[in-house]
Amino acid sequence: MKAVVVHGAKDLRVDELPDPVPGGGEVLIAMEWGGICESDVAYWRHGASGTAVLEHPLVLGHEMAGRVAGTGPGVTGIDLGTPVTVHPATPVGNEPLPERIAGRTNLYPRVRYCGSAAFTPHTDGGFSELKVVRADQIRALPDGVGTDRGALAEPLAVAMHAVGRAADLTGRDVLVNGAGPIGALVVAAAKYAGARTVVAADMAAAPLVIARAMGADSVVDLSAGEELPADVEIVFEASGAAAALGAVLRATARGG
Structure with missing residues (x-):
């Protein structure tokens, strides 16, 4: 299969890799669409994303969608051809979370992410013709949602999580600072949640x-x-710019 592989800073290649085979409890996906995150760009530009530094070649991509092309032993109830997106995160270890954050696996102290060099060996992503993931990582797309839009499920989840962490937005006024991909999706999520403006x-x-x-x-x-x-x-605040924080705080109402 062909895959988009970063070998180092400014060294991005389309490599030929062996076709993966699903094992027990795993699903093979024929990838159709992928979203390019800033972390993907950072690996290409700098050979690192934050503190995650490339130590060997890495298949990029954690925003992805495709169709089920095969299943491994023990996987049932998943039809071939089903359009799916992928939950790209896997908690590492089994220590329990504190009671105050029980069930919030996004706050797990150690998480492997598709297309990430945070661990060695790195965790390959989905910018490839084929990708094997655990069956519990796939999410079937609703009727009418194509895999092009399905690839946006992960960044949309970021926006919906942010809106969900806020107060009830029904009938309230909202400001979104930073209108990049996440900010634009926060706009949509806030309107969907009932914001007045x-x-x-x-x-x-x-x-x-x-x-x-x-x-x-x-x-x-x-x-x-x-x-x-x-x-x-x-x-x-969706710009991620430190210089913006002061103005954003000044724009926020007392008690907001």
Whole structure:
């Protein structure tokens, strides 16, 4: 099979790799779509993403969707051809979480992620023609949702989790600072959650066009000198820019 493999900084190749075979409890997926995350770009640009440094070649990609192409022993109830997306995370170890965060496996102290160099050996991702994952990692896509949109399930889950951690948004005003992929999805998730108005802000004009298409009621072009609204009760900081934090906090209403 062909796969997109990063060998080091600025060294990205399409390699020929052996076709994987599903083992017990595993599913083989014929990949169709993948989303490019900033972590994928970081591995290509720098040979590292945060503290995760490449020590050997890595198949990129953790935003992925395709169709079931085979199943291993012990896997039942999954039809060949089913369109699926993949939960890319696997907790490492079996120590229990503290009671206050019981069940919140996203807060597990050690997690293997598809397309990540955080552990050695690294965990290959899904930018390949075929990918084997555990059966409990797949999520069948609903009727009417193609694999192109299914590849967005992981970043959409980030946005929905953020909105879910906030207060009830029904009838409330929301500001989303940063209209990149995650911010745009937060806009959509906030509107879906019942927000009365959603304002999106960014330093570039192009993302604001997308934010409007995703449901933003108005936008703030910070590069044009426009200012964030004041006294906003619910604010999501999605730019990841340290310099933005002060302005975002000032835009947040007391008690917001």
